[in-house]
Amino acid sequence: ETGVTQTPRHLVMGMTNKKSLKCEQHLGHNAMYWYKQSAKKPLELMFVYSLEERVENNSVPSRFSPECPNSSHLFLHLHTLQPEDSALYLCASSQDPRATASDTQYFGPGTRLTVL
């Protein structure tokens, strides 16, 4: 596997379910990100981890819970979601977000989530 991979690619869940999204990067990067892409809004940054430490949490509801056990893996745990949470969830990684020069983010293909 190369680049950034995400599983599952598609997920349908009920509002009472608990599920997890997984992201894995094979690029040796130090930072990982979760974004939400919905039809009617710009891509929104949810969480940023740098060296396994959360450095950004953009007022995301507590029903989304991230976990970064190491620099290569990132999870998004989902619990009691709402239908408006249906969206494409994208993971990205970059070398070092604290770099003074622009630090390229590489995106995975996303998980298409539908909440019924």
Added chain:
Amino acid sequence: TQLLEQSPQFLSIQEGENLTVYCNSSSVFSSLQWYRQEPGEGPVLLVTVVTGGEVKKLKRLTFQFGDARKDSSLHITAAQTGDTGLYLCAGENNAGNMLTFGGGTRLMVKP
């Protein structure tokens, strides 16, 4: 809150035509990035512009960063069907590698 407005939101043209996509903000960005996203995939970086007034060319694509680093444009010459996709601009702020994305321009190039 920094906002990026992209226009147009949708664009449908014939192969061979030229087009320009705009990305505007009232905020200053340390750099601006352009991505292309195809269905079922994540965004892929096309270019990063850093200096005010900078122009970068990528084959038939020309990217320009405004002098004040608040706006950018993407011009495609002689569009091809393979250019079809969602084009996203993203501004990077001075606080680190946190990107603010525009709403995107969905381009369809018809044969």
